[in-house]
Amino acid sequence: MSGHTDMVLVDENGMRIDGRTAEQHRPFKVEAGVLNNADGSAYVEIGKNKVLAAVYGPRECHPRHLQDPTKAIVQCKYNMQSFSVSDRKRPGPDRRSIEISKIISEALEKVVLTELYPRASIDVYIEILQANAGTRCAGLTAASVALADAGIPMRDIVPAIAAGKADGHVLLDLNKEEDNYGQADVPIAIIPSTDEIVLLQMDGNMTREEFDYGIKMAVAGCHELHELQKDALKRRYSKKAQEGSE
Numbered sequence: 001m002s003g004h005t006d007m008v009l010v011d012e013n014g015m016r017i018d019g020r021t022a023e024q025h026r027p028f029k030v031e032a033g034v035l036n037n038a039d040g041s042a043y044v045e046i047g048k049n050k051v052l053a054a055v056y057g058p059r060e061c062h063p064r065h066l067q068d069p070t071k072a073i074v075q076c077k078y079n080m081q082s083f084s085v086s087d088r089k090r091p092g093p094d095r096r097s098i099e100i101s102k103i104i105s106e107a108l109e110k111v112v113l114t115e116l117y118p119r120a121s122i123d124v125y126i127e128i129l130q131a132n133a134g135t136r137c138a139g140l141t142a143a144s145v146a147l148a149d150a151g152i153p154m155r156d157i158v159p160a161i162a163a164g165k166a167d168g169h170v171l172l173d174l175n176k177e178e179d180n181y182g183q184a185d186v187p188i189a190i191i192p193s194t195d196e197i198v199l200l201q202m203d204g205n206m207t208r209e210e211f212d213y214g215i216k217m218a219v220a221g222c223h224e225l226h227e228l229q230k231d232a233l234k235r236r237y238s239k240k241a242q243e244g245s246e
């Protein structure tokens, strides 16, 4: 988010370097139930981001001092693989992955019916296999499908996407160059049935009008992504039903 580059991010026709218009998101792909040994799982691509999510639980919460006698806690571990970025990333947790794990856990706790499982933990593992800006959004999008795949009761499934600003233009779903050299990045996640925002971060600067416009675009993007999340779960359950009847 330097805001300074000689690179043209949006040309005079309003076209972005990957051929998108300002309001276009990158291609989405969502699959549910991709791992045999987790209680629930999902795979998501947002453009060049490739993300796996796996869920275990609800199960007894360890360490015990984290137990809440009134509800379950959602413990998310976001991990960026060494090979997910162009220069090998040092393995293991760092400040960024701890922050992302925390905000994703908080967003998911808004939709999971945690009060049904006192003292339990619902564990969510997010593995970033390939990163190109927007991994927290792809990770949260995958995690909520994995939770549904695990049969965990939720108010709704959560889609997430970023809006931002580059070359003075408000853009949907920033890619790596736009994120690195642009002026603002605003990832959001919503509860689609109410449009309630469960995650909102902002890096950089925008005017109030640009911010409002960016949020409007991101909410529309979230609704598109939500349709694909539902389709992935429907495919998963019709496959399960077929296997059951064979």
Ligand code: ADP
Pocket (backbone or CB within 6 Å): 085, 086, 087, 089, 096, 131, 132, 133, 134, 135, 136, 137, 176, 179, 185
């Ligand atoms: P997000 O991936 O959610 O957009 P950031 O804005 O922090 O999160 O990161 C933007 C992009 O920068 C990432 O998607 C990734 O492509 C790249 N990136 C982040 N951390 C690293 C790292 N440690 N090494 C190399 N590239 C990284």
